Amino acid sequence: MSQRKGRQYTQTTLEVESHAATAEKSEGAKASGAAGLTEEGPISLGSLQIEGLGKEIRDEISSLRETTKADMKTIRDELTEKVERLFSLQAEAANIQTSMEQSLSDTSDRLTALENSCQSLAADHKKLQEKCVDLENRSRRQNIRTLNIPEGSENNTPTAFVAKFLPKVLGEENFDGPILNDRAHRNLAPKPRNGERPRPIIARLHYYSDKEKIMSLSRSKGKLSFEGAQVHIFTDMSPEVGRQRAAFNQVKAKLRDAGIQYRMLFPAKLEITADGSKMSFTDPRAVERFIDSNKSS
Incomplete structure (x- = not known):
């Protein structure tokens, strides 16, 4: 009985000592913690700063994220x-x-x-x-145009002048009586000065047959003269036809030099007679080609 009581006492004493040691260690740990020490070693101030800096970085990142989103x-x-x-x-x-x-x-x-x-x-x-x-x-079919008659020769009576002029230059024996013309006048251009070319006289004959006869005599006689001046008688035509015919002037001169017969047909067609055949041209360039081919042959 006494031995059992001794064992209980011993066990109780050990428990009390154990609790005391544990408490002592606890108090020592607290004190050591308060002093910055642990069983593993001292706590670094840099770790605390890094932790604080990390928190600031996280807060700044969060702020930047919100700003970026906005x-x-x-x-x-x-x-x-x-x-x-x-x-x-x-x-x-x-x-x-x-x-x-x-x-x-x-x-x-x-x-x-x-x-x-x-x-x-x-x-x-x-x-x-x-x-x-x-x-x-x-x-104008019954009109004639006379060129190179000196100015003033008609003495202000062109109609009567033409009636006397035509038989005089073409031969009175070729006419049975006076030539009847309805009217005559100078070209309406301004009166030329001394030394300039006189204006043509245009006369309208009463009969077309008289006009044909006058043109035939003019061609057969060739050169006509009046008061010492060479005059020319042509059929009166419109300015447009005159320009078309004037385009053949150079080739007509070449035809005359080459001894080739030709004549102008109305309105502006040149008929050439060569080697017994007749050819008609409306383009002066075609006539030049014809003349050149004849020269080469």
Whole structure:
């Protein structure tokens, strides 16, 4: 019995000592912790600073993330607005382009119609011009044009002067009576000064047969003279036909030099007689080629 009591006492004593040692260690750890010491070693101040710096970095990153989100939203809103505006402008440009294409198509159709109309009008104009030239020349069929008669020879009575002039230069024996002419006058150009070429006299004969006879005599006699001056008698024609005939002047001179016979046909056609055959030309260049071919042969 006493032995059991001794064992209990011993166990109780050991537990008390153990609790005391544990408490002592706890107090020592607290004190050591307060003094910055642990069983593993001292706590570094740099670790505390790094931890604080990390917290600041995390806070700054969070702030930058929020700022970036706000900036991105602002940029997105601006881009959305500009893209919508671009879409609007593109749609407007597409509408304008469609309208312009339609306008160009309409203009092209109108231009084609105008070109066709212009061609038709040009053809009609050419016909009317040719008809007017023909009518003008028909109205002059009984007219003769006399060149190189000195100014003042008609003594202000050109009609009576022409009636006496023609038999005098062509031969009175060729006419049965006086030549009847309806009217005569000088060309309407300004009166020339002394030494200048006199204006031609234009006379309208009453009978076309008299005009044909006068032209035939003029060609057969060749040179005609009046008061010491050489005069020429031609058929009166419109200025347009005169310009067309004047284009043959150079080739006519070449034909005369080459001894080739020719004559002018109305309105402006040159007929050449060579080697017993007759050829007609309306282009002076074709006559020059004909003359050159004859020279080479």
